[in-house]
Amino acid sequence: MAPQTHTTDLDAAAVVDRLRRTFTTHRTTSPEWRRGQLAALRTLLTTHRTTSPEWRRGQLAALRTLLTDHRDDLLAALAEDLGKGPEEAYRTEIGFTLHEIDHTLDRLDDWLEPRPAELPERLLPATARTVREPLGVVLVIAPWNYPLQLALAPLVGALAAGNCAVVKPSELAPATSAALARLLPRYLDSDAVAVVEGAVPETTALLAQRFDHIFYTGNGTVGRIVLTAAAPHLTPVTLELGGKSPVVLDPGTDLAAAARRLVTGKFLNAGQTCVAPDYVLAIGDTAREIEPHLAAAVRETYGADPAGAKEYGRIVNERHFDRLTALLDSGRTVIGGAHDRTTRYLAPTVLADVAPDAPVMQEEIFGPILPIVPVPDLDAAIAFINERDKPLALYAFTASEDTKRRLLAETSSGALTFGLPVAHLTAPELPFGGVGESGMGRYHGEYSLDTFSHTRAVLDKPLV
Ligand code: NAD
16 A cells, blocks of 8 residues: 655644643643542642543553454454454454553552662661652654554553653554544543654654654664654654564474464564564574475465465555565575565465575565575574674574573573564563664563653651
């Protein structure tokens, strides 16, 4: 689908000013005030509107209701944008976000408790604590590949932390963008949350404003634009970027099981997943031995003709389709290769005997092509990884504790996962984020609260 064109009549300054007023206005307009509840009034007079735990919990609950009330509308939008099947779309977008909301709601009171801090003896008698406070008005810029999850999961953190937020969905997922623009203001406090739709001009107009945090998910080129725009305002930035996430395949591992898990992780959303296994570094004989297992796993998962599989997605637009089909000659086809530009269908494809300098190995693939790159041993695999950008995720299938220990000690990546690609991001107890070229900062669960809060140091020493 071609990107939408927009004329920019967005008054970005007005949007941000409105939210900033909400953030800094004392809460005299709250229902508690109107009902004249004195206790609430006393607290609210001295706090900001979005700061109260009640407001935060209310917003999260409202977001939950939106997702359940409009489940079918949202699934339809995701099918329209990316051909996502209903089961996959529910699990990876709506269900994922609901889980993040529930996890946060269950723990928010605990997370917001001031944390006592120990003091050195020379400062005693005194007490100290840390308190998480909201940052103010934050901007969330989302990409197209999980257009719902990647707009809303950061928003969960922003609201839990008591911020106002502008959400900028991706113009490359126009149906989901429109649904978010329609529904979020209806369910959430529209004085505190705004959705701005649009492409480069609208995002550029937003980035010219001062925010208290910018949370960007997408590619590193735009990541640099975001960071540059943030610099004059000293705005802190989270960059959730991508890159090539390698898989190390060690001899002695169960290749049939590894192939099934590789296929599930790689071809989810037709390979358009930031943490998809990008390529396999196959040590020794595993390069040849894994081939029939991968072919069998593709057939088992998507049937003889994946074009007809309900749960197999489509490439987002023709530009990406053309980019991907140009990579199909990078190796010997083990399975797949079929494609149809009119429907933007590209079959789950495995390429063998891929050379490190092949076109498919130059950039993040971000599509359903899995190259197998043979390497002689673990030393060569580790050297291969370390010669390139630090990945968002590093995966390994191995039965060897020594291999695990060496990968942990001798490489760096956003996450390191043994035995199950992609799954680490579904655990809100684990931080999700990159390192180096794969990004900066982290979120999910309590890490989101940290990202969108300032941890304030409080020391209290009696005068006498
Ligand atoms: P995209 O094209 O949708 O861009 C992301 C956002 O940036 C959009 O909202 C878009 O409007 C905005 N944008 C684009 N150009 C801009 C410009 N010149 N100035 C300001 N804003 C601009 O998405 P994409 O970048 O193609 O997304 C794919 C990339 O994102 C891949 O590299 C993938 O690995 C990465 N990604 C990372 C994560 C993660 O969580 N780490 C998740 C998903 C995708």
